[in-house]
C-alpha cells in the first residue's frame with residue numbers, strides 16, 4: 035500500500051477536512067456519526083460522514099474519526115476491515131476512535147472492558163489514536179431481530195435510547211483542536 039507523509043496543511047486554518055466513518059447494524063451508530071459530524075462542523079471543520087461498507091478513502095482528509103457499534107465484544111467486521119485496509123493512511127493522520135454499545139448504559143464502571151473492545155482493532159495497526167470515545171447505544175426492540183432481542187435480554191441490557199448527545203458534543207470539543215479546528 036502507498037505510504038504518505040503527514041498532510042502538509044497547517045492546523046488551525048479553519049479549512050481542515052475530517053472524515054467520519056461508522057459501522058452500524060441497527061442504525062444507532064449512524065446517528066452517532068451524524069452527531070459527531072455536526073459537532074465537528076460547528077467547530078469549523080469540513081466534514082464528510084460515510085459508512086465503512088462504502089469504503090471511503092481517507093486520502094484528502096486531514097483527520098479521521100472512526101467508530102462502530104458492538105456485537106459480542108467486537109466492532110462490526112466491515113469497520114474492522116476498513117480500519118485494517120486503511121491503516122497506512124490512518125497512521126499519518128490524527129485518528130480518533132469511538133465505540134457505541136450498551137455495557138456503558140447498564141454498567142458504567144466497566145469502562146476498561148469497553149475501551150478494550152478496540153484493542154484487537156489497534157493491535158496490529160501501529161496506530162496511536164488521539165482519543166477513544168465510549169458512548170452508550172440503544173436497545174430499541176423494534177430495531178433488532180428476535181434473536182438479537184433474546185441476546186440483549188440475556189445480557190440484561192436496559193431498553194431505550196441511551197445515546198447522550200451532550201457527552202458526544204463534549205468529546206468532539208476535546209478532539210477538534212487535534213483535528214485542525
Ligand SMILES: Cc1cc2nc3c(=O)[nH]c(=O)nc-3n(C[C@H](O)[C@H](O)[C@H](O)COP(=O)(O)O)c2cc1C
Nearest residue numbers: 058059060062063103104106107135136137171172
Ligand atoms: C447480538 C448483540 C450483541 C451485543 N453485544 C454487545 C456487547 O458485547 N457489549 C456491549 O456493550 N453491547 C453489545 N450489544 C449492544 C449494541 O452494541 C448496541 O445495541 C448498539 O447501540 C448497537 O449499535 P449498532 O446497531 O449501530 O451497531 C449487542 C447487541 C446485540 C444485538
